[in-house]
Structure formats: structure tokens, C-alpha cells
Amino acid sequence: MSDAVLQIEGLEIQFPGFAGAVHAVSGVDIEVGAGEIVGIVGESGSAKSVTAMSALRLLPKGAFDMPSGKITLLGKDLATITETEMNEMRGRDVAMIFQEPQTALNPTKKIGKQMIKVIELHTELKGKAAKDHALSLLRDMRINDAEEILDRYPFELSGGMRQRILIGMAFACSPRLLVADEPTTALDVTVQRQVLQLLHHKARQTGASVLFISHDLAVVNQFCDRVYVMYAGRVIESGKTADALGSPAHPYTQALIEALPEHAKKGEALSSIDGTVPNLVKPPTGCAFEARCTKSIEKCIQRPALKPIAADKRQVACWLKEAQNV
Amino acid sequence: MSNHVMQLNDVHVRFPIGANWLGRPKGFVHALNGVDLTVRRGKTLGIVGESGCGKSTLAQVLMGILNPTEGRFSSTADKEAGVQIVFQDPQSSLNARMPIWRVITEPVFARKRTSVAELRNIAVELARQVGLREEVLDRHPHEFSGGQRQRIAIARALSSDPDIIVLDEPTSALDISIQAQILNLLTELQQARGITYIFISHDISVVRYLCDEVAVMYLGQVVEKGPVEDVLGAPQHPYTSLLLESVPTMGVAGDFGQPLTNTDLPSNRNLPPHCYFLDRCTFAGSECRQAQSLSPVGGEKDHVARCVRATSGDLNMREGKENGAC
Numbered sequence: 001m002s003d004a005v006l007q008i009e010g011l012e013i014q015f016p017g018f019a020g021a022v023h024a025v026s027g028v029d030i031e032v033g034a035g036e037i038v039g040i041v042g043e044s045g046s047a048k049s050v051t052a053m054s055a056l057r058l059l060p061k062g063a064f065d066m067p068s069g070k071i072t073l074l075g076k077d078l079a080t081i082t083e084t085e086m087n088e089m090r091g092r093d094v095a096m097i098f099q100e101p102q103t104a105l106n107p108t109k110k111i112g113k114q115m116i117k118v119i120e121l122h123t124e125l126k127g128k129a130a131k132d133h134a135l136s137l138l139r140d141m142r143i144n145d146a147e148e149i150l151d152r153y154p155f156e157l158s159g160g161m162r163q164r165i166l167i168g169m170a171f172a173c174s175p176r177l178l179v180a181d182e183p184t185t186a187l188d189v190t191v192q193r194q195v196l197q198l199l200h201h202k203a204r205q206t207g208a209s210v211l212f213i214s215h216d217l218a219v220v221n222q223f224c225d226r227v228y229v230m231y232a233g234r235v236i237e238s239g240k241t242a243d244a245l246g247s248p249a250h251p252y253t254q255a256l257i258e259a260l261p262e263h264a265k266k267g268e269a270l271s272s273i274d275g276t277v278p279n280l281v282k283p284p285t286g287c288a289f290e291a292r293c294t295k296s297i298e299k300c301i302q303r304p305a306l307k308p309i310a311a312d313k314r315q316v317a318c319w320l321k322e323a324q325n326v
Numbered sequence: 327m328s329n330h331v332m333q334l335n336d337v338h339v340r341f342p343i344g345a346n347w348l349g350r351p352k353g354f355v356h357a358l359n360g361v362d363l364t365v366r367r368g369k370t371l372g373i374v375g376e377s378g379c380g381k382s383t384l385a386q387v388l389m390g391i392l393n394p395t396e397g398r399f400s401s402t403a404d405k406e407a408g409v410q411i412v413f414q415d416p417q418s419s420l421n422a423r424m425p426i427w428r429v430i431t432e433p434v435f436a437r438k439r440t441s442v443a444e445l446r447n448i449a450v451e452l453a454r455q456v457g458l459r460e461e462v463l464d465r466h467p468h469e470f471s472g473g474q475r476q477r478i479a480i481a482r483a484l485s486s487d488p489d490i491i492v493l494d495e496p497t498s499a500l501d502i503s504i505q506a507q508i509l510n511l512l513t514e515l516q517q518a519r520g521i522t523y524i525f526i527s528h529d530i531s532v533v534r535y536l537c538d539e540v541a542v543m544y545l546g547q548v549v550e551k552g553p554v555e556d557v558l559g560a561p562q563h564p565y566t567s568l569l570l571e572s573v574p575t576m577g578v579a580g581d582f583g584q585p586l587t588n589t590d591l592p593s594n595r596n597l598p599p600h601c602y603f604l605d606r607c608t609f610a611g612s613e614c615r616q617a618q619s620l621s622p623v624g625g626e627k628d629h630v631a632r633c634v635r636a637t638s639g640d641l642n643m644r645e646g647k648e649n650g651a652c
Contacts (some may be wrong), residue, residue, distance in 0.1 A: 043503065190586065192574075197585035200580070201582065217502070221575075259502050262535070269513070273503035
């Protein structure tokens with residue numbers, strides 16, 4: 001366990017509301033090893049972002065309850081460290097990339113100023129040395145006229161360019177963990193390909209771990225070493241990407257992959273998942289997917305635990321699998 | 327001409343930018359630069375391209391909202407009722423203050439005097455067709471999920487009994503399982519009513535599933551068009567191939583070789599005199615220094631591409647490709 005960069009155990013997060021608390025995350029275990037690219041994939045409302053935000057302690061104080069769970073980031077228990085210590089870790093040891101590169105950059109400051117500030121804050125480099133470092137980061141991100149870009153404002157740049165700058169900034173202090181929350185969702189496919197290539201390249205080069213959050217199965221499939229599939233605030237399946245998405249064991253993962261348009265011929269109906277996600281104010285006591293599952297059995301009214309079914313951390317939370325294994 | 331519902335001949339659209347002291351524009355944004363398209367009755371025409379390629383301007387021309395600056399646009403459909411549109415974001419395209427039966431019947435209400443009872447009947451019938459229950463008709467848009475809102479938007483588009491529906495990225499804001507439901511609904515409606523769809527999307531797998539014909543756009547021009555199987559199966563224009571290669575697919579390992587270097591579109595203020603794709607093209611030669619025209623590929627009349635190398639029979643261009651670097 002010592003080489004895990006991030007370890008989340010039994011995490012539960014609730015958001016209080018007038019109609020009762022929303023049980024956004026209920027019992028999630030996630031582990032990111034050193035140098036590993038780990039994906040969290042799920043549809044909207046599956047709490048993939050909330051899980052990732054909690055790993056960096058980015059959820060606003062007072063807006064949520066955490067009845068149980070332990071988060072260990074780089075060997076430190078997040079419950080015990082102060083906000084000052086956390087602030088020092090963010091940006092230096094852990095960095096985050098968001099979906100919308102427009103809102104993540106300060107619109108009133110030039111790119112150069114923002115980048116140099118980050119570098120000066122977290123490293124020994126100052127002045128000219130910091131600027132040179134910023135330039136080399138931009139060149140690594142295949143930005144041709146880096147010198148000129150430093151002198152521009154964010155609004156003058158395209159979305160792909162902004163996202164590349166943010167990735168460059170995220171790697172400014174050689175972080176050990178990078179959390180990327182839907183980093184390419186707002187980008188065009190050719191730009192997405194470039195951004196993913198650069199991110200992959202840079203992560204492998206510096207040995208940083210990446211926690212990659214996406215709703216796009218195909219992107220996760222190509223980008224991640226290992227993947228967690230989330231549904232309604234729970235991890236329902238995990239394992240090496242090729243196993244978990246290549247031969248999914250959970251009916252939800254299976255149905256999700258079936259529903260992709262590339263699996264149907266023209267004119268044939270697509271297989272879709274009937275129904276909607278459960279209301280998380282009153283989360284189901286059994287399996288969260290039971291109501292929509294075509295294969296549900298009697299036992300599914302009890303909640304299945306995430307159990308290993310094969311080597312390489314391959315796990316699934318489904319009674320059907322359990323019955324087969326016994 | 328009988329089975330052609332819309333025809334665009336060399337359509338140009340440009341928007342003036344800025345004004346000098348005489349009030350004359352300082353320059354133009356060239357959004358569409360000579361689009362030739364034919365929309366066939368009862369078929370689905372896909373329009374693919376990345377941001378800035380003029381897809382949405384084209385949608386506005388097809389809707390009759392925007393008149394071409396140059397060129398000819400003719401349509402057999404009734405100008406008001408005959409063409410309807412479904413937008414990408416059902417959150418912002420439905421009036422939040424109206425109950426949904428009013429939202430659905432707005433196109434009818436706006437055009438002819440109709441009693442409330444009659445409007446209500448129309449709403450009930452349409453709601454049934456798109457898979458909404460009658461009881462929900464008095465609710466407001468915020469009470470629905472994204473997929474249901476998109477059903478409401480489709481019902482509204484159907485209410486004036488249009489010949490053509492322009493679908494502007496109708497599923498890109500939806501989850502995969504919901505996307506499958508909406509695509510199935512669109513297919514059913516087309517079979518039942520014989521509507522013509524113009525499907526604007528950046529999602530190649532959805533286009534491949536839904537469309538009969540496809541036009542690939544780049545910088546305000548159609549660079550390749552033809553039957554879906556031909557264009558997406560054996561792309562002839564280098565941009566189409568790049569686009570297809572960039573789409574992440576399940577079960578295929580990611581390409582993390584050399585990152586793409588240039589993903590920016592040329593400026594649409596000053597159009598390049600040569601092929602628009604020249605700067606990003608790996609096969610560019612001296613013959614690409616002049617403007618390209620759409621010509622048939624091989625002997626096929628339907629499949630056309632705007633690339634001198636593809637149409638002159640030099641189809642072995644793929645061999646010159648180096649390791650994904652485009």
C-alpha cells in the first residue's frame with residue numbers, strides 16, 4: 001500500500017438539502033498507484049467529480065457531510081492536515097485540470113504572469129529562471145510561439161490552446177498526482193487527440209500518476225491503465241481497462257457499452273437502458289442498478305460488495321458474479 | 327428535383343466585423359465559403375466538422391433565419407412551418423416559464439388561431455409519440471431530466487408537422503444510455519412520418535449510425551460528401567481521415583506516439599488562396615497551392631472530395647503517412 005499516491009477508503013459524502021440529504025457518494029474505495037493512469041467513468045450524477053474533488057479537499061466547507069471515509073494523499077491523512085498544509089500540497093504535489101479551460105484561467109491576467117506566479121510560489125525558481133521554465137513547459141505542450149503566448153490574455157487563445165497551457169501549468173512543479181476532470185470534453189476530436197497525447201506523454205515522462213475522470217467510455221478505454229466504473233455514487237466495477245471495458249462483468253457496464261452507436265447497424269434499434277438513475281435522497285438499500293437491470297435476481301435487494309473476481313485488482317459489485325464464482 | 331427538398335448552390339455567408347469612421351465594415355468573417363448541398367426527401371443528411379467550420383451558420387441558412395450573402399438556397403418546404411430545429415441544450419432552448427404543453431404547441435399557437443382545447447389535444451398526441459406521459463404536460467421544463475427535455479424539444483419540432491427537422495447536436499449533452507433512447511426515437515419518427523433530417527454533429531459514430539449521407543465541413547466548405555458508408559468507410563480527403571483517426575474507439579489501443587503538432591484552423595478573416603487544409607496536411611504538394619474544387623472520387627458520382635490528390639486517382643496517399651503525425 002505504501003506506493004499508492006492516493007487512497008480513498010469507504011468514502012461517504014452527503015449534501016444536505018431541504019428534501020433530505022443527497023447521498024452523493026456511498027462507500028467508495030479508490031486507489032491510485034505511483035505512475036498509474038486511473039480512470040473514473042460514469043454517467044452524470046454518478047459522483048465521479050465529487051469523489052475526485054474530495055481527494056483534493058476541494059469541496060466547499062459546510063456544504064457537505066462526510067460521515068465516514070478515509071482519504072490518504074501521498075501518505076498523509078487528509079483529515080489530520082491543516083488548510084495551510086493542504087494549500088501547499090495543491091499545485092506542488094497534486095494538480096488539477098478542469099473541463100472548462102476558459103474558467104480555470106484568470107481572464108484579467110496575461111498567461112505569462114499566471115504561469116510565472118505558480119512557478120514562483122511553489123518552486124525555488126524566481127524571475128528569469130521562472131520565465132524560462134514557463135517557456136519550456138509551453139514548448140513541451142507543442143506551443144510553437146511560446147514567447148508570444150506568454151504575453152497574451154486567455155480570451156485570445158483557442159480552447160485547445162488554453163487546455164494545453166493548463167496542462168503545462170499543472171506540470172510546472174512536477175506533481176506526483178494530477179487530477180483531470182473531463183479535460184477534453186469541451187474540445188474537438190482532433191484537438192482532444194492532441195491534448196490526450198500530450199498529457200499521456202508528459203505523465204509518463206515525469207512519472208506522475210493521473211486520476212482521469214470522464215463520461216466518455218472510448219476515451220477512458222484508450223487513455224487509462226485501470227478504470228473504476230461508477231453508478232449512483234458507488235463503484236460497481238473496476239480493473240485493468242482492457243478487462244473492465246473489454247469484457248465487462250457488471251450488467252450496467254455491459255448495457256452502457258451495448259448502447260454505444262458503433263455497436264448497432266444502421267436501421268437497427270440501439271439497445272438502451274430503460275428507466276433513470278435512482279433518487280439519491282432515498283438511495284436504494286440494495287444494488288443501485290437493480291431497478292434498471294434486466295438480469296436482477298431476488299438477492300439484488302441487498303447491496304452487493306465490491307469483490308475481486310480475478311487478478312490485477314479486477315473487482316465487481318454484483319450478486320450474479322458472486323453466484324457464479326461460488 | 328422532386329425528391330430534393332433543399333438545394334444549396336455555392337452558398338457564401340460572411341459577417342461584417344468592426345466599422346471605420348464611415349460605418350463601413352473593416353473586414354469580414356467568412357463563415358461559409360461556397361457550400362453545395364442537396365437534401366433528399368425522407369433521408370438523413372449528416373453534417374460533420376469541428377468548431378468554427380460553419381456547421382451552425384449552415385443550420386441557420388437551412389432554417390431560413392439567415393440569407394446567404396452569395397449563392398442560391400432553394401427549399402420546397404414551407405418557410406415557417408416546414409422546417410423545425412432541435413437544439414443541443416434542451417435546458418436553454420425550452421421556455422422555463424411555460425408548462426410543457428404550451429412549449430410543445432408553441433409553433434402551432436404562433437402560426438394560427440387555435441383553441442386551448444385543441445392545442446392541448448395536439449400536445450397529448452405528440453407527448454405520446456415521443457414517449458412522455460400525459461400527466462406530465464402541466465409541469466415546467468425544470469422538472470424534467472435532460473433526456474426528457476430533449477423529448478419535449480422533439481415534440482415541439484413535430485408540432486407544426488414539418489417536412490424537415492434540423493438536429494443541431496441533439497444528443498451531445500446527454501448520457502450514453504439516454505442518447506440511445508433519443509436516437510431510437512428519432513429513427514422511429516422518421517419511419518412513421520417520412521421526415522427529412524439534417525443531423526449536425528461532431529460525433530462520428532452517431533452519424534455513421536443515423537445518417538444516409540454525410541458532408542464533412544472544414545472552414546466553411548464541404549471538403550467531402552457522399553453516402554455514409556463511402557465517406558466514413560473509405561475517406562478520400564486527408565481531413566476526413568484525420569477526423570476519423572482522432573475519434574477514440576472502444577477496443578482499440580490509444581495512439582500515444584508523436585503528438586499532433588498543428589490543430590488550429592486557419593483564420594476565417596483572410597481566407598487562404600490555396601487549399602484550406604494545406605497547413606495541416608501531410609500529403610501537400612505543389613498542386614495544393616491552388617484552390618481546390620469538389621470533384622467525384624473514382625467513378626462514383628455521389629462521392630465527392632475537395633482534394634486534387636484524391637480525385638486524380640492518387641489514392642495511395644495513406645502510404646506516405648508517418649506514424650499518425652498529421
